[in-house]
Amino acid sequence: MKAIAIVSGGMDSITLAYRLKADGYDLHMITFNYGQRHLKEIESAQYFAEVLGAQHDVIDISNIQPLLKGSALTDASVEVPHGHYAEDTMKQTVVPNRNAIMISMAWGVAVAEEADVVALAVHSGDHHIYPDCRPAFIDSMNAALRIGMEGHRTDGLHIYAPYLNVDKGAIAADGKKLGVPYEKTWTCYEGGEIHCGQCGACVERQEAFFLAGVDDKTPYRVPQVFGEGA
Amino acid sequence: MKAIAIVSGGMDSITLAYRLKADGYDLHMITFNYGQRHLKEIESAQYFAEVLGAQHDVIDISNIQPLLKGSALTDASVEVPHGHYAEDTMKQTVVPNRNAIMISMAWGVAVAEEADVVALAVHSGDHHIYPDCRPAFIDSMNAALRIGMEGHRTDGLHIYAPYLNVDKGAIAADGKKLGVPYEKTWTCYEGGEIHCGQCGACVERQEAFFLAGVDDKTPYRVPQVFGEGA
Numbered sequence: 001m002k003a004i005a006i007v008s009g010g011m012d013s014i015t016l017a018y019r020l021k022a023d024g025y026d027l028h029m030i031t032f033n034y035g036q037r038h039l040k041e042i043e044s045a046q047y048f049a050e051v052l053g054a055q056h057d058v059i060d061i062s063n064i065q066p067l068l069k070g071s072a073l074t075d076a077s078v079e080v081p082h083g084h085y086a087e088d089t090m091k092q093t094v095v096p097n098r099n100a101i102m103i104s105m106a107w108g109v110a111v112a113e114e115a116d117v118v119a120l121a122v123h124s125g126d127h128h129i130y131p132d133c134r135p136a137f138i139d140s141m142n143a144a145l146r147i148g149m150e151g152h153r154t155d156g157l158h159i160y161a162p163y164l165n166v167d168k169g170a171i172a173a174d175g176k177k178l179g180v181p182y183e184k185t186w187t188c189y190e191g192g193e194i195h196c197g198q199c200g201a202c203v204e205r206q207e208a209f210f211l212a213g214v215d216d217k218t219p220y221r222v223p224q225v226f227g228e229g230a
Numbered sequence: 231m232k233a234i235a236i237v238s239g240g241m242d243s244i245t246l247a248y249r250l251k252a253d254g255y256d257l258h259m260i261t262f263n264y265g266q267r268h269l270k271e272i273e274s275a276q277y278f279a280e281v282l283g284a285q286h287d288v289i290d291i292s293n294i295q296p297l298l299k300g301s302a303l304t305d306a307s308v309e310v311p312h313g314h315y316a317e318d319t320m321k322q323t324v325v326p327n328r329n330a331i332m333i334s335m336a337w338g339v340a341v342a343e344e345a346d347v348v349a350l351a352v353h354s355g356d357h358h359i360y361p362d363c364r365p366a367f368i369d370s371m372n373a374a375l376r377i378g379m380e381g382h383r384t385d386g387l388h389i390y391a392p393y394l395n396v397d398k399g400a401i402a403a404d405g406k407k408l409g410v411p412y413e414k415t416w417t418c419y420e421g422g423e424i425h426c427g428q429c430g431a432c433v434e435r436q437e438a439f440f441l442a443g444v445d446d447k448t449p450y451r452v453p454q455v456f457g458e459g460a
Contacts, residue, residue, distance in 0.1 A: 030297075057297060063290050067260075067339045097338035100378055104334045108327035109297045132378040140374035147370050148330055148362040 002026040002115040003160065004106045007056075009044030011185045011205055012121035012168065015175035017052055019162060020119055022178055027054035030109065032102050034095065035065025044186040059105060068096050099132040100141060103159065107145050110157055117160035125167045125204065135164055168204055169211030176214050183217040197222040232256040232345040233390065234336045237286075239274030241415045241435055242351035242398065245405035247282055249392060250349055252408055257284035260339065262332050264325065265295030274416040289335060298326050329362035330371060333389065337375045340387055347390035355397045355434065365394055398434055399441030406444050413447040427452040 003025040007013040020027050029052075031045040042058060049056030099122070106118045126133035142159040149157070163171050175182065187205040188195040195202050197220030209216040210226040233255040237243040250257050259282075261275040272288060279286030329352070336348045356363035372389040379387070393401050405412065417435040418425040425432050427450030439446040440456035 059291075059297070060293050061289075061291055061335075064335055064338070067287060067289070067342065069342045095338070096341035096382075097334055097375065097378060100334040100375060101331070101338060104327055104330040105291075105294055108294070108325070108331060111326035112297065112299045131380040131382060134377075134380075136380075137374065137378045140370070140377050144367065144370035144374045145327065145330060147364075148327060148367045150361040150364075150366075152326075152361065 001117075002028065002113065003117045003119045004028050004030060004110040004113065004115045005054075005119040006102050006106050006121075007031055007045050007048070009041035009046075009048070009185065010121075010187045010201075011175065011180075011182055011208070012123060012163065012171050014044070014048050014182075014185045015171050015178065015180055016119060016121040016162070017048060017054065018178040018180050019174060021052050021054070025117070025119075027052060028109070028113065028115065029054050029056045030102075030106055031056065031058045032105070033058055033060045033062050034068075034098065034101075035062040040186040040188070040191050044184060047184055061101070061105075064101075097132065099130075099137070103141055104145070107157075107159075111149055111152070116156065117158060119160040119162075121163055121171070122161050123163040123168055123171055124165055138164060168208035172208040172212035172214050176212055182209065182214060183219075192221065194219045194221055196220070197224060231347075232258065232343065233347045233349045234258050234260060234340040234343065234345045235349040236332050236336050236351075237261055237275045237278070239271035239276075239278070239415065240351075240417050240431070241405065241410075241412055241438070242353060242393065242401050244274070244278050244412075244415045245401050245408065245410055246349055246351040246392070247278060247284065248408040248410050249404060251282050251284070255347075255349075257282060258339070258343065258345070259284045259286045260332075260336055261286065261288045262335070263288055263290045263292050264298075264328065264331075265292040270416040270418070270421050274414060277414055291331070291335075294331075327362065329360075329367070333371055334375070337387075337389075341379055341382065346386065347388060349390040349392075351393055351401070352391050353393040353398055353401055354395055368394060398438035402438040402442035402444050406442055412439065412444060413449075422451065424449045424451055426450070427454060 001024060003020045005017055005020055005027060007017055007029040017027060017029060029045060029049050031042050033042060046056060103118060110118050122133040131137060138159055138161050187201045189199045189201050190196045195218055203224055206224045207226055231254060233250045235247055235250055235257060237247055237259040247257060247259060259275060259279050261272050263272060276286060333348060340348050352363040361367060368389055368391050417431045419429045419431050420426045425448055433454055436454045437456055
């Protein structure tokens with residue numbers, strides 16, 4: 001069994017990589033450089049590819065960045081919003097059609113390598129803001145791509161999104177079981193020397209570790225406190 | 231009305247660009263450099279963008295090329311097959327999932343620019359060999375991408391493929407009406423100084439011009455003869 005996994009280097013996709021490896025997949029990790037303002041996530045992905053003994057390729061699509069205007073993740077003129085993802089300001093972190101772009105490329109690689117699945121770590125916590133993380137999108141994209149290879153591949157190549165209907169806490173719980181060293185993953189949108197602790201991604205990360213009972217060794221500039229201490 | 235058009239620089243996509251312009255679209259042409267073995271098509275697209283007064287961007291995704299092994303269009307170790315597209319050897323010219331990749335990127339641009347359509351020049355002559363040129367694929371891809379932007383764009387952005395159900399002869403006939411100077415377009419897979427006249431793309435091109443009664447001023451190294459002279 002072979003998996004082409006879309007791995008940003010964040011906690012979700014690294015947990016996915018560990019899960020695929022544990023489930024016996026021959027693992028090929030693909031990281032997209034789409035013009036993120038920092039490369040910490042990519043370095044994290046590289047680190048874990050070595051740890052897991054997986055093939056790893058970084059696909060540079062950053063020259064589409066000027067054409068995908070308006071997202072805080074790629075446009076240096078837009079301020080990164082602080083706070084929880086569920087807030088409306090987090091809509092600014094939407095890169096138009098990012099998942100379709102990444103899935104389409106990974107699918108092409110999967111066809112070429114006769115892989116069995118294209119795997120990605122979308123989860124239910126993103127459903128509210130990101131329509132391209134919802135089951136309806138993943139299902140219809142899977143159907144379209146299967147139609148697009150009719151007559152060339154007649155086997156079961158499909159999109160595999162094991163966390164599609166669970167939240168980030170459940171991902172952290174799975175990673176805890178798998179022994180993922182989360183302090184080596186990178187989540188922060190701001191790309192400083194250590195995690196800022198305050199951006200939407202950092203807040204969600206710490207919340208997920210709290211919910212899953214993960215002993216989080218990550219240093220944060222301004223850590224969030226959940227539960228009784230909050 | 232604004233169109234994001236996927237334009238390779240070949241006769242089909244240049245005819246599409248003229249059609250969109252004639253139909254009143256504000257035109258943004260996007261050409262993908264996916265590691266083709268020659269750049270003649272891209273130069274053709276640049277030329278016509280100037281002629282039509284259209285914005286034009288070349289998106290370089292060539293570093294995915296080593297990952298899409300096995301296609302004669304991108305892999306220098308595979309010989310370009312001669313003969314008619316309908317032959318089985320032409321399957322070698324399939325770049326895995328090319329249309330999904332290009333459509334997904336163009337769709338992202340369309341969302342960012344609030345365009346009305348993502349246009350491409352797929353036609354019925356490609357249905358036999360290329361599943362990602364068939365109506366079933368275009369329709370399902372359109373559905374998936376519309377689901378992927380739910381809540382962000384609620385208008386009618388859709389894939390526009392005006393030649394989806396007609397053949398290359400009909401495209402040439404439309405181009406004749408529109409006054410496309412076809413000798414400035416580039417079709418040949420081999421990328422020499424002039425069209426080779428013999429590769430699958432050159433044969434189909436000349437056949438289309440013959441069927442549409444286009445006075446073809448393109449120089450060919452070995453021209454094909456159709457009709458009474460054949």
